[in-house]
Amino acid sequence: MPELPEVENVVRVLRRELKGVRFGRVRSARRDVFHGDPRPPQELLPRRAVHSVERTGKRIELALSGGLRCYVHLGMTGQLAVFPRSDPPAPHTHLIVDLQNTDAQLRFRDVRRFGGIWLLDGAERHVGRPLPVARDDVLKIDWPGFRRVMQRDRQIKALLMDQHVLAGMGNIYCDEALFAAGIHPVRRAAAIPEDRARALHRAIRRILNAAIRAGGSTIRDYLGARNEPGRFQKAHRVYGRAGKPCTRCRTPLVRLIAAGRGTTICPACQPLRTGPAIRRAKSPRTRRSRAVPRG
DNA sequence: AGTAAACTCCGGAAGC
DNA sequence: TGCTTCCGGAGTTTAC
Numbered sequence: 001m002p003e004l005p006e007v008e009n010v011v012r013v014l015r016r017e018l019k020g021v022r023f024g025r026v027r028s029a030r031r032d033v034f035h036g037d038p039r040p041p042q043e044l045l046p047r048r049a050v051h052s053v054e055r056t057g058k059r060i061e062l063a064l065s066g067g068l069r070c071y072v073h074l075g076m077t078g079q080l081a082v083f084p085r086s087d088p089p090a091p092h093t094h095l096i097v098d099l100q101n102t103d104a105q106l107r108f109r110d111v112r113r114f115g116g117i118w119l120l121d122g123a124e125r126h127v128g129r130p131l132p133v134a135r136d137d138v139l140k141i142d143w144p145g146f147r148r149v150m151q152r153d154r155q156i157k158a159l160l161m162d163q164h165v166l167a168g169m170g171n172i173y174c175d176e177a178l179f180a181a182g183i184h185p186v187r188r189a190a191a192i193p194e195d196r197a198r199a200l201h202r203a204i205r206r207i208l209n210a211a212i213r214a215g216g217s218t219i220r221d222y223l224g225a226r227n228e229p230g231r232f233q234k235a236h237r238v239y240g241r242a243g244k245p246c247t248r249c250r251t252p253l254v255r256l257i258a259a260g261r262g263t264t265i266c267p268a269c270q271p272l273r274t275g276p277a278i279r280r281a282k283s284p285r286t287r288r289s290r291a292v293p294r295g
Numbered sequence: 296a297g298t299a300a301a302c303t304c305c306g307g308a309a310g311c
Numbered sequence: 312t313g314c315t316t317c318c319g320g321a322g323t324t325t326a327c
Contacts, residue, residue: 112305
């Protein structure tokens with residue numbers, strides 16, 4: 001599923017393929033994918049040039065000529081990519097935009113339709129769903145900013161995943177970062193010692209940047225803007241590995257629900273109670289501690 | 296007021 | 312083969 005690294009890869013490809021390009025004919029089958037301006041995309045998009053392609057959190061932001069802004073959220077199964085016109089559109093393709101002076105098309109496809117497209121040109125009446133918030137991008141926030149976020153009396157996982165607080169953290173990279181920093185997902189953020197919060201801030205940036213370089217993670221659906229899967233799923237240490245041994249201490253990983261989401265942790269490396277500092281096991285065969293799923 | 300949990304959307308996958 | 316259940320990003324609603 002597309003999270004920040006996957007969206008960043010899509011944006012990098014689209015930036016090169018779309019910048020300066022002008023939209024031609026537009027086709028869209030269903031209206032409920034479009035929000036914001038009540039006018040249909042067939043009316044709003046043709047003849048617009050793409051000025052820029054940016055990202056905030058998991059949100060793609062296209063600035064178009066004439067002051068129209070186009071935001072795309074991929075939700076869980078969304079894909080935004082350029083295809084040759086000769087490629088038959090895959091099922092659940094909701095928008096096809098011809099690119100002028102090329103044989104290519106920009107297409108938006110979204111099987112489950114948790115994603116959407118927002119067309120906004122300022123003062124128009126807003127229809128459909130509200131634009132998903134995207135405040136401070138988690139990859140761009142500095143330590144003082146992150147430290148302020150951590151003052152809240154909330155479960156750390158719920159806090160990190162709250163797009164009103166930090167934009168860009170999703171389930172996969174949240175679990176990976178919490179594991180890397182040795183923090184249990186339901187610990188209260190404000191109670192986490194400062195050195196560990198700092199380790200978390202570093203882990204988040206390190207993991208997200210590594211995932212971007214690896215082209216993101218493909219679990220089931222995600223394909224990049226060149227229609228290729230990511231490779232970072234091979235580097236996952238907890239996500240999707242419940243029951244398998246921890247890569248650090250060999251304790252079986254445990255699945256639980258945190259922040260309403262399926263969550264995988266190492267119960268030994270991510271203790272709920274404040275304990276002695278976690279030290280990295282030198283040999284991958286330390287004693288196994290309890291692997292009791294907590295209730 | 297701030298937090299948390301349940302519910303909504305949807306369709307594919309997995310399980311019975 | 313054909314049900315039912317589960318899952319989740321993010322908004323909304325409801326309840327502490």
